[in-house]
Amino acid sequence: MxxxxxxxxxxxxxxxxxxxxxxxxxxxxxxxxxxxxxxxxxxxxxxxxxxxxxxxxxxxxxxxxxxxxxxxxxxxxxxxxxxxxxxxxxxxxxxxxxxxxxxxxxxxxxxxxxxxxxxxxxxxxxxxxxxxxxxxxxxxxxxxxxxxxxxxxxxxxxxxxxxxxxxxxxxxxxxxxxxxxxxxxxxxxxxxxxxxxxxxxxxxxxxxxxxxxxxxxxxxxxxxxxxxxxxxxxxxxxxxxxxxxxxxxxxxxxxxxxxxxxxxxxxxxxxxxxxxxxxxxxxxxxxxxxxxxxxxxxxxxxxxxxxxxxxxxxxxxxxQPVTYAFGFRDRMDERYDLVRTVTDGRWRYIRNYMPHRPNGQHVAFEWAMQAAYREWNALHLAGQLTAQQDAFFQAKPFEELYDLAADPDEVNNLIGTPAAAGVAARLSRALDRHMLAINDNGFLPEGATGEGYFESRDRAVYPLRKLMTLASRAASRSPRNLSRFQRLLASPVPAIRFWAARGLLMLGAQAAPARAALLDVLSNDAVPQVRVVAAEALVGLGEAEAAVPVLIALADDPQPLPVRVQALDALTFIGEAARPALPLLQRLAAITVAPGQTDYVPRLAAYLIALLEGTYDPRADAIPAQGCAALNRSGALFMGPPPSAAWPR
Known part of the structure; x- marks a missing residue:
């Protein structure tokens, strides 16, 4: 140095x-x-x-x-x-x-x-x-x-x-x-x-x-x-x-x-x-x-x-002063989401492209660090929360709008109210313009071909405007889009197939007419990220026997880490249907991760085992006191000497 x-x-x-x-x-x-x-x-x-x-x-x-x-x-x-x-x-x-x-x-x-x-x-x-x-x-x-x-x-x-x-x-x-x-x-x-x-x-x-x-x-x-x-x-x-x-x-x-x-x-x-x-x-x-x-x-x-x-x-x-500040959420540690937001300082508009996933997805580090998360989760599982408090653990709306002056806690969603319609439309348009201006890469599944500053500007691989429209239709969860999603499963563009499959996943049982097309994707699509989404959708259509073995295979080596995390995430949300994965999960949970490497795979596996075995207790997620002390010592930062009389004045 x-x-x-x-x-x-x-x-x-x-x-x-x-x-x-x-x-x-x-x-x-x-x-x-x-x-x-x-x-x-x-x-x-x-x-x-x-x-x-x-x-x-x-x-x-x-x-x-x-x-x-x-x-x-x-x-x-x-x-x-x-x-x-x-x-x-x-x-x-x-x-x-x-x-x-x-x-x-x-x-x-x-x-x-x-x-x-x-x-x-x-x-x-x-x-x-x-x-x-x-x-x-x-x-x-x-x-x-x-x-x-x-x-x-x-x-x-x-x-x-x-x-x-x-x-x-x-x-x-x-x-x-x-x-x-x-x-x-x-x-x-x-x-x-x-x-x-x-x-x-x-x-x-x-x-x-x-x-x-x-x-x-x-x-x-x-x-x-x-x-x-x-x-x-x-x-x-x-x-x-x-x-x-x-x-x-x-x-x-x-x-x-x-x-x-x-x-x-x-x-x-x-x-x-x-x-x-x-x-x-x-x-x-x-x-x-x-x-x-x-x-x-x-x-x-x-x-x-x-x-x-x-x-x-x-x-x-x-x-020059600007009118808006934009923000986002994508994968956080081992959990996937896709959220885009904009504020003008008075209003906050939020668009949830994965409304089928709750805000309150279990994140191991997050839960381990804070007793408040463990308490909140435990009260949710015990059915002791009000509807307002429990919203964190429920499916999200596609859009949210909050008046920050009147509602600083952001609990009163004004989307759909006539008085706020003009504000919502203005902020929604601003968000769309910004996403196009920055070439928002968020609609490309992690680990797929096309990632990168210049690579994602290839519209043959990443047709952003089309993907934004498709993702919005998927997140709206309207059955009127069923035939469109089914047709787009055959698109030559992997990102479009991915969002078509996600649209069918979010339709749930209403996607039943697309069962055969999804089974074809499950067996033949060359992109594993697309197969993960198709598999999760098929479990909801009664095809667990065909879909779960695919998720198990994609959650294991030699698949790259993003695919494994996506497959384990899908297994987490299919409930009891994931039980055949227990042997794999027990092996994955026992993995010792090398220093400096992410431990998402064993985290996901251990949590899902506890869910399937009925032993999950949020309050037990805390790390031991000695582990907390060691973590804080390792993160201690040099502050320099305190001011003293020895210093020149």
Missing amino acids: TGLSRRALLGGTLGLAGLAATAARGQSGSERPNILCLVSEDNNPYIGAYGDRLARTPHIDALAARGVLFRNAYSVAPVCAPSRFGLLTGIDPRSCSPAQHMRAQARLPEGFQTYPELLRAAGYFCINNPKTDYNCDVDPQAIWDVQGVEGHWRMTPPGQPFLCVLNTGTTHENSMCSAREGSVTPQDVRVPAFLPDTPVIRADIARYYNAMEAMDAEIGNWLAQLEADGLADDTIVIYYGDNGGVLPRSKRYCYEEGLRVPLVVHVPPRWQHLAPGMPDSVSQAPVTLLDVPASLLSIAGVPQPPQMTGKPLLGQRIG
Whole structure:
């Protein structure tokens, strides 16, 4: 690693005063500002400056009082890896499949450069500490001057401006599996209308507030270090969360809780001409985290490559305000879904292309981290939820529309109400235009031919406009489309066959006239992803004897991981018909996954075994206390030394 050692950073041989003096001589007075990005994980704006009276976040509040607060800021994905792909590349993950899925390995096209590469070429010294999680084949060590837990702006060579990204994991999802003391108690919190009001759920909400309080102290620590180093007057500070929060129906879900993030920009007086507004001001415009890399390039005066679609929020060229912020959900860990959404800051429109799958699909990591999910699921299985609380575990509507001003919990779906028809139509049209503009890759089954930024632009393989129409008809679940779906099972385009089969699956028993055509697909289609969907549809038509052996074969080696996950997902949703798969499931559940490899297959197998054997207990999904402690230790991030009297003032 280049630069200073961890020992030196912590006050070793060079000493804190010497480090600060070196840093001040090196970067103070530069002709370009330094840039400090402070990034917190899994955050809704449970922050005082955003109007949350329960939050204890004095340092972020003070930063907002000196800067510009973006009230309607959103991640494009409600989970870290796709969101961080966009933050690094400036490319919407949906444009470069499989980057839109959680935990994938997309290929960044040759010749495309990430923002740190562009800034380094322009003379900036670029540091990232430590989280990457870029969801693509970029080598973090190759794109940063310093990458890892030792990274700090003090490693910048004299006379060179820096870009330093410091990530804190204190509010990450794994923080919810252990106790967290703080100012907020369970009695203090408000329970959203979609959740049952129980002591367990109240405790998790309080734990999250207290994690936010601890994270705010870390932000304050970093800002104090910057001040003590004499660099505050020459450093633009950008604070943001990488995706929405982790409380139930937040992370992984396309509601405000999953997509809305804090975003605060502070520009010191010397660089006020680069600021997005006056100090202590608020921007109401909807923005997304795709605007962050565009803004970093704009601060440095670096031209924005055409593949980066965000609008600069500050810098030498500030983009025109936009009307909408768009978001999405695709595969989250081991569970598939396909959701697209748009908001103008007042209204949120959601389109569910897989309404036959509930929001509340069991995700092993999600359930393990939070007692609140386990409690919610257990009360659902016991029949002790109201209809509003139980909606999370039921089939979804094709479309949802919420008035965020009147209904911040997003529980009153206004689709179909005459008064909201115009809003729904406007947002629906905007969503369609955006999906076409970015070449949304989401209608291509994961692992199929055609994945990739340029590959998916081949309309012979991926006729996007036709697929959007077909997927909407499938999700509408109208039997009037039966003959169309049946005819399209013979299409030469695999993605069209896939969505035709999915349309028949969602019709359920009404798809009976297509039984013979589905059996032909089951036996003869060359694309395994299409056969998975056909098999699940056939089980619903009484053809389990033919379909289940196909799903069992597709869930096993040598099939690629996406196909195996899709087959196991289908087996999960066919109920008792999956019982012949038990021998395979028992073998798969016993697999030991190598470090760094995804464990989706054993997770899916173990859960399905418990369902089939009648032993599933949501409350038993928690990881042991020692496992939680080890997980949090492994995710501990270097914060640097606390401010002290030894620092120069």
